[in-house]
Amino acid sequence: MINSSAAHPSADEAAGLDDFTEHRRLLFGTAYRLLGSVADAEDVLQDAWIKWAQTERGVVANPRAYLVRTVTNLSLNRLTSARATRESYVGPWLPEPLLTAPDIAEEAELADTVSTAMLVVLESLTPVERAVFVLREAFGYSHVEIAEILGRSEATVRQTAHRARGHVQARRPRFDADPAQRRDVTDRFLAACTGGDLNAMMELLAPDVTAWSDGGGKVTAARRPLHGTDPVARWMLGVLAKPELRGMAWQAASINGEQGVLFTMGGHPVGALSYDIAEGLIRNLRFQVNPDKLRGLN
Known part of the structure; x- marks a missing residue:
């Protein structure tokens, strides 16, 4: 994705690329959590690399801090404009799903901050609140460091962090399902899908289950959330039974960061399902089927 303009980069350019590569995972993780979009996060990293390549290295005492500040501010600029676009989005807006390494579950706090449920909650924060929350809760930056990154006072950052944390805690109920339980529920869900078994599907769903599907107006999806065991189960199995989806795996x-379900056609991703579990039952389902938002599943 990132290329130097020179066929044979200078020693300074090579050192800059090494710095950027070393911190790329952190930079992508920051941009993705702020934007909820793989495509936008990659665009931000490209812009950050261009700025970094044009920066005189000798004046940068801490490349990591400089790059995080650059990516954060580029993301804030993009997030401000994206929020207006999402107000006119067709149907429910869900973040772009991202395939993650299975062992991310061992880093419980990191996994939680990248979960689909968390990214949906972060959408309700202001851009600055979101930045403060991500930098503080996901990456452990101090209030002083965040103040330097955002160009705000430490007191303001502390107030913003407190407000954002309270907002997230109020809107993000904790569903504590251990990995073994998630695997069991997923296996039963896949079996119900394979067999088109309505009763088995309904047994997996909580009475107050809600399902969201994001097609972005590009593919067929429910324009409004569905509520209740029977409507959600019948809708899911009805979609899977459509003739045009024969051959889908x-x-x-x-x-x-959590076990979910990946849908493919001919080896290519066509959708992703994430969900919350409470007391062994699926409480919330989120289907991402917008073809423009599946880059992170490759």
């Missing part, structure tokens, strides 16, 4: 996959 589904399998368990680690999506945004």
Whole structure:
């Protein structure tokens, strides 16, 4: 994705690329959590690399801090404009799903901050609140460091962090399902899908289950959330039974730090399902089927 303009980069350019590569995972993680979009996060990294390549290295005492500040501010600029676009989005807006390494579950706090449920909650924060929360909760930056990154006072950052944390805690109920329980529920869900078993599907769903599907107006999806065991189960099995989806395969996959379901056609991703579990039952389902938002599943 990132290329130097020179066929044979100078020693300074090579050192800059090494710095950027060393911190790329952190930079992508920051941009993705701020934007909820793989495509936008990659665009931000490209812009950050261009700025970094044009920066005189000798004046940068801490490349990591400089790059995080650059990516954060580029993301804030993009997030401000994206929020207006999302107000006119067709149907429910869901973040772009991201395939993650299975062992991310061992880093419970990191996995939680990248979960689909968390990214949906972060959408309700202001851009600055979101930046403060991500830098503080996901990456452990101090209030002083965040103040330097955002160009605000430490007191303001502390107030913003407190407000953002309270907002997230109020809107993000904790569903504590251990990995073994998630695997069991996923296996039963896949079996119900494969067999078109309505009763088995309904047994997996909580009475107050809600399902969201994001097609972005590009593919067929429910324009409004569906509520209740019977409507959600019948809708899911009805979609899977459509003739145009014959040949579609589904399998368990680690999506945004949690086990979910990946849907493929001919080996290419066509959708992703994430969900919350409470007392062994699926409480919330989120289907991402917008073809423009599946880059992170490759």
